[in-house]
Amino acid sequence: MKCPYCGEENTKVIDSRPAEENNAIRRRRQCEVCKKRFTTYEKVESIPLIVIKKDNIREPYDRSKIEAGILRSCHKRPVSYEQIVSAVEDVENAVFNMEQKEVSSAVIGELVMDRLKKLDQVAYVRFASVYREFKDVNTFMEELAKLLK
Structure with missing residues (x-):
């Protein structure tokens, strides 16, 4: 090395x-x-995983994109780096346990949101606002109402 x-x-x-x-x-x-x-x-080197983006473009799976999204969502939140790494690993394990060669980015996004919802609700809302492309305050409020239930 x-x-x-x-x-x-x-x-x-x-x-x-x-x-x-x-x-x-x-x-x-x-x-x-x-x-x-x-x-x-x-x-262990695994079978390459292809991610299908919203516009149907296919690209290789990249763990760093999940990590970057979670890091941005948890910025200035009381979430430790170990918790972030654990969340990334949980999402990655769930994706690879599907044992599919291609996975849509929507599936990965939902897995990230489920994990963030358990980790930190503010981080969850931050991620959801970008991921779901909230267009206005009403859409944002609808998501908050779901979270409060």
Whole structure:
């Protein structure tokens, strides 16, 4: 494994432990030359998943898009990074457990909203307002009314 700091190929594993509910291995490594430490993750390569967007364009699944959406929704909310990572993993596990080669972005969006509703209601409303493209205050209020029930 190449050191991300100096580019040296000679690194050693200091610590290994299970990660992501035993679906990956987290390894702490140290460069033999510059002595800096970094973390790598090893996980099983899965079948590529294709996401079907609203406009029927297909693109490869990208975990970082889910993470970015949840991070934006939780901005300045009392939600820890660990909770965000857990939410992303829950959504990702649900998507991959469907065992489909193609999944619509609408399905993924609903999974994210379900998870955010349990995590933080303000984050849920933020995500829903962008995802469902609220056009006016009335649409926003309808969503809040559903949440309050």
